[in-house]
Amino acid sequence: MDTSNILFICGGAFVGLEKIIGQRTGKKSIGFVQSGKNQQQPQADNFKHLEPEDLIRFGMIPEFIGRVPVIAAVEPLNEEVLMSILTQPRNALVKQYQKLLAMDEVQLEFTQDALWAIAQEAYQRKTGARALRAILEHLMLDMMYELPSSHDIRRHLITKEMVEKRLNKELLVHPAAYSHQKSA
DSSP states (O other), rough: OOOTTTOOOOOOOOOOHHHHHHHTTTOOOOOOSSSTEEEEOOOHHHHTOOOOHHHHHTTTOOHHHHHHHHHOOOOOOOHHHHHHHHHHTTTOOOHHHHHHHHHTTEEEEEEEHHHHHHHHHHHHHHHHHHHHHHHHHHHHHHHHHHHHTTEEEEHHHHHHHHHHHHHHTOOOGEEEEEEEEEOO
């Protein structure tokens, strides 16, 4: 296969790589930290000083690193970006769940506060956009089974309180606990 016109993009979290970079650049502190120049830099700043030898020390083989011509560090996703990933793309996670429940004639809605609570939890987990799917799956698991079989529920509203309860492992067991409107 001719790979001359193919762009390969490799990405990942690379947990622990910032320590290797910090050792090389001398940006690490031992013992008591004095205010000022010895305080640790944010992780994103550390990755700006990434060199190929850091990746080799991290455990990647030199033959692979030699074939990666450009190394770039990206900023971690903030809550605003996670919120837009959750709602804006054509196939956004929220839209996927709305479409799934619409097949059973249930209108699914999220309050803005609920969406922000999901984005904040994903940000705290520090696993990027992957956390959004895990949180929504955890939040929606019981509802995906219960709402379609409850023929009197046509609209379901997910609130911030529901998200917080579910994330705190307080299971919402019965559909009567949900905020909903019965069909007329």
